[in-house]
Amino acid sequence: MLDWTDRHCRYFHRLLSPQARLYTEMLTTGAIIHGGMHRFLDFDPAEHPVALQLGGSEPADLAECARLAQRWGYDEVNLNCGCPSERVQRGAFGACLMNEASLVADCVKAMIDAVGGDPTLPITVKHRIGIDQNESYDFVRDFVGTVADVGCQVFIVHARNAWLKGLSPKENREIPPLRHEVVHRLKRDFPHLTIVLNGGLADNAACLAQLQPSAVLDDVTLDGVMVGRAAYHTPWMLSDWDELFFGAAPRAQPLTREAAEAAMVAYVEREMARTAGWAHGEVRWPQVIRHILGLYNGLPGARRWRQVWSDHTLKHERPSEVMRLAHQRPPRRPQEAVPPA
Secondary structure, three states: OOOOOOHHHHHHHHHHOOOOOEEOOOEEHHHHHHOOHHHHHOOOHHHOOEEEEEEOOOHHHHHHHHHHHHHHOOOEEEEEEOOOOHHHHHOOOHHHHHHOHHHHHHHHHHHHHHOOOOOOOOEEEEEEEEEOOOOOHHHHHHHHHHHHOOOOOEEEEEEEEEOOOOOOHHHHOOOOOOOHHHHHHHHHHOOOOEEEEEOOOOOHHHHHHHOOOOOOOOOOOOOEEEOOHHHHHOHHHHHHHHHHHHOOOOOOOOOOHHHHHHHHHHHHHHHHHHOOOOOOOOOOHHHHHHHHOOOOOOOOOHHHHHHHHOOHHHOOOOHHHHHHHHOOOOOOOOOOOOOOO
16 A cells, blocks of 8 residues: 555544554655654554554564554554565565565564564564465465464465566456455464455455355454455445444444545644645645545545546645535536527
8 A cells, every 4th residue: 555545544544433453554664764754653643553564674674663663652563575566576575575484584573572572562464375376375374374483463464466577566456366265274274363354355245254254164254354445445435344343333423424524624734734834834735635535436426526626726725615616516507509490
């Protein structure tokens, strides 16, 4: 989710689901250590529980970032071993790390030691089920076993192989076949670990189906699901999560799309004022509002609403004014004259 789940996106998603665990975009250790810690690590207290997702392969650097995550108050540190991007591969991390299970174990051990084994700050791993055309279950089983031996208890498993050559990151999310059953096998073989399934979950029905006992693998039940792009493009699905997945009581006052939009407008105007003025500050509203453009997907008028919010000629207007325009009923077209009989 590079360039997607920044702190503004996470604030929006938290409005929709107070209990879901949110993840940062993958941040490289070099960017955090050398590129400005506050820029990358700051987050709104409302985002809790929130996990810092790291990209890297140097145990010492990952340990330093884990210490920083502890200082900043994150609720989890996640090592990404699933991203297939060539840019990531050039840095020798992401999905290619699955070929070096012992190195991943060293990295995880260094992070656990760096935070003193803090039980409130678990060190977790996100990975694929295989690399390239190697579809051997033994490969991913041995990877998980090696990393679990140093103390990792949580594995978030994208149920596709990562093809490191010949496919773009987008194609890597679509072409390698989904094999959800591999993730269920991992839970069967490692019942003491927390196994979370990722990949191919397009709606809440698909999420619920994956959290039911498996009829194929001895009633194995997964511990959770992770949803990425579906949650971003159709964010309203999050509004049902607390009741569906966390057993929460219905909200005393039901959330509406309009209320969520208004809350984001209030948030962005606060952020713009906080960073030196609404018109010329560090935060500009288009970079925040882009995260909510899927809010009305599937509803009448959604296309026009997106067009108004995406109109670059309005970028110097106050967000509250743009919201008013977005919900303004468009003028009716004059009826064409009917030619005389």
